Amino acid sequence: MHRVGTIAKQANFQREQMEQSNRSDDVDIEFYRLYYGDLNGMSDDDIRQHFVDHGRREGRHPSLQSYLATGPAPGQIDIDFYRQFYPDLRDLSYLDVLKHYREHGHREGRFGSRRELEERGPNRSDFDPKFYREHYAHFEFASDDAAWDEYLTNGYREGRHPNAHALIEAIGREENPLPDDFDPAEYLALNGDLRRHLKYDWEPAFHFMRYGRWEGRPYRRWKDATVYDLDLLTRKTLCIYDMPDVVVDSSRKPTVNVLVPAFDFGSMSAGFFGVFQVALFIKRSGFNVRLVMYDEFHFDEFETRSKLKNYPGLESLLDDLEFVYIGDRKEPLRISPHDNCVATVWYSAYMARKVMEVRGGGKFLYLIQDYESPFHPSGSLFALAEATYSFDYCALFSSQALQDFFLKKQVGIFGREGTNYTYFNNACSSVLKPKDEFISARESGRKKRLAFYSRPPVDRNMFELGALALCTAYRSGVFPADEWEFIGIGLGEAVIKLDDEMEMKQMPRMNLREYQEVISTFDIGFCLMASPHPSLLPFDLSGSGSVVVTNSFSVKDQTYFDILTQGVIVRAPDVPDLVEGLRQAVAETENLERRYENALAMKFPRTWEDTFNEQHTLFMQTVFKDVAH
Known part of the structure; x- marks a missing residue:
């Protein structure tokens, strides 16, 4: 009986609305235009005429009052659902919710109604709450249901992954698929330093795809015959003989290229802070400076900008300096005829040598932050690292002790006269309370x-x-x-x-x-x-x-x-x-x-302002005198 009364009430209301609707001035123009997206761009007069000619006959709501009395029209936004489903909209008025949907929500992929959610929304059976809470731990979900609610309202449309398989597949589409014979347990067994670092069962595959592949980490033991092909050997020697292409572009501004190796913020050390601060100092010394990410690794500009906000002095690094990622080898590094570069780890010295050869010769700057040859057991990498200290370069040491060691041991070019070098002390991060x-x-x-x-x-x-x-x-x-x-x-x-x-x-x-x-x-x-x-x-x-x-x-x-x-x-x-x-x-x-x-x-020194002085400026101007051409 109650249902019949409700239907009768709605029918009476609609009949009254239709009778009143013969007058075009009964139309709430703002509501009518917002609620029906096909009317966007019409003038006020056209809106009024549309309702008289079409809207009344089609049963369209002429006003918010009509909508509230009879509910959403088929195929149109359900304002109540939209406002309640998205927590960030719950305090908005009906009209503001409508404006949000037309101006932002539809473009952002938000669901306008329960029916739309059911038809094109995610399936909970594909959602792995354990993975989601682990991978997106910064959200600190209180429960599996809370994780699902966040994915449904925000994560799905913002591109977060509902399970580990989706994550690995997405990385594979960006780069190369995960090898069919990848075994997480084998990967951890062969890379013991990762065993305690990687806590969750999906992390070995993720680590290999994001970092391990580019670092040349093994993921399986060779069975039967041991086969070494060109690709494996190239990676085992850190790609020093397969650096990105370099071409001269006369239209480019003379630039100092700071060669930045692969990095991730989960294991970034103070050495990278030194690289970035030296780059900023070279810029202050009067040169155009470009960070060149030449290694093959995952570089995401948005993620990097976000993470840098937590590193005092580096918050605006990507705004202060030019930067380019060429690790994917899709484009060559374009340099002017007067460019120079800074090697920052031993294997980047091979890229620096290549840059200088392409531009016609000259000495690059070698930022030496440790004696790196002993990092590797006596073998190929030791020999390749040691060889870089005999390249043609000027040296900038990150401590006096390191400089004195190279001089005392006559490492590489320090066994002969005529070497241009200096040192600075990398600013520390001490905090002395009152x-x-x-x-x-x-x-x-x-x-x-x-x-x-x-x-x-x-x-x-x-x-x-x-x-x-x-x-x-x-x-x-x-x-x-x-x-x-x-x-x-x-x-x-x-x-x-x-x-x-x-x-x-x-x-x-x-x-x-x-x-x-x-x-x-x-x-x-x-x-x-x-x-x-x-x-x-x-x-x-x-x-x-x-x-x-x-x-x-x-x-x-x-x-x-x-x-x-x-x-x-x-x-x-x-x-x-x-x-x-x-x-x-x-x-x-x-x-x-x-x-x-x-x-x-x-x-x-406690700050980078205390680190460099006029002598360092003069050193940079001497090393890079051609860049100021």
């Missing part, structure tokens, strides 16, 4: 904190030696019971069992802003490096008030550190000596006044 805050935080009764430079995948950080020294020191009573906690900083997710009850856990990877929030909370820093380069973490920690224990290496000794900071204890890379260094550090943590004064007096 003195009263620094002291009160450490007198509050909280546990003291030790930061260990823990990077198991990186041999030069001597993880095993450092971890053994920590275990030995802890079991020897160097750290008073229940007074210390131990945190790993670096790569991977290594857990060090100091004894049966105490363990050191790895801190998750952080962006630079997050890192700077944490670095000031430590009391001891334990940082090992089998390299003449000191690395930045000892200065990050020392400049923030920690007592630092590190190892000696060639020219990198106690005297070197004492010139820059008084807060570093240098010991031989030997377990008994390192344990004694830790014992000394524990004692020195008690003197908060001295720790603060040492941190305050550190001479190592």
Whole structure:
């Protein structure tokens, strides 16, 4: 009975509307035009006439009141559904919702009605909530249903992937499909550094597609005969003999090309900050500068811009500098006859040499941030890396210790006279709190904190030696019971069992802003490096008030550190000596006044404004004098 009454009521209302509609001034022009998309662009007079000639006969709503009384017209937007389905629209008026749909919603692919959602919307059977919550963890979904609701309202139209298969397929369409014989377990077995880094079952395939393929990582063991073809051998030698094409384009402005290797923000190190800051300094020295992503890897401009917002000093990097990605080899690198370039890692020196040969010769700038040959066991890559130090270049070292090592050992061109070189100290990321805050935080009764430079995948950080020294020191009573906690900083997710009850856990990877929030909370820093380069973490920690224990290496000794900071204890890379260094550090943590004064007096640069000076400007102008042609 109620249903019959409702139908009768609607019929009476429609009849009344039709009787009143003989007058064109009964039409709400704004509503009528917005609700019926086929009328867009009509003048007000044409709208009125349309309703008289067609709309009344077709049963179209002349006003919002008509719509509210009888509901949405077939095939048109359901305003109530649209407003309730999308949380960002719930506070809008009916007319504003209509405007949104016509101006944005239809173009964005939003659903205008429940029927439209059911006809062309996603199927829940294709949705994997576990994958979605893992891959899009930054949304912090409270439940599987919350994840589905977000995908339905936003994720689907914004291109998020409902399951791992869809993700891998999408990457395959962009680049190359996942090999049919890819085995996730085999990939992890062959690449041990990834085992703790990749937590979820879909991540090995994702990592291989995004990064591992371009890094030349193996994904399966060779069965039966071992076959090496040109493609495999090229990748195993990091493509140094298969660099992108370079052509001279006389219409281009003379430019300094900074060669940027493959990177991802999940494992980006301070070396990349140095590359980008050197590029910005060259720009300030009066040159046009272009970042050249020459490696074959996934580069997404929008994602890169977004991530850079969390790196102070680099927020506007892609606006301040020209940039180009040529890793896909679709286009050559176009240079002017007067271009020069900056090699930033050893294998980029082969690209730099190619650029200089194409332009007719000359010396490129080699930004040397470590002695890289020993990164590789004696073999092909060691020989290829070592050869770059004999190329024709000018050198810019990222620390005085590194420069002095090359001079002392007469590495490459440093065995002869006439080499143009200089050094700078890469700005650290120390954070020294006000003195009263620094002291009160450490007198509050909280546990003291030790930061260990823990990077198991990186041999030069001597993880095993450092971890053994920590275990030995802890079991020897160097750290008073229940007074210390131990945190790993670096790569991977290594857990060090100091004894049966105490363990050191790895801190998750952080962006630079997050890192700077944490670095000031430590009391001891334990940082090992089998390299003449000191690395930045000892200065990050020392400049923030920690007592630092590190190892000696060639020219990198106690005297070197004492010139820059008084807060570093240098010991031989030997377990008994390192344990004694830790014992000394524990004692020195008690003197908060001295720790603060040492941190305050550190001479190592804390900002990039403190790093470069007029001598560096003159050096750049000398190296790149042809670019200013």
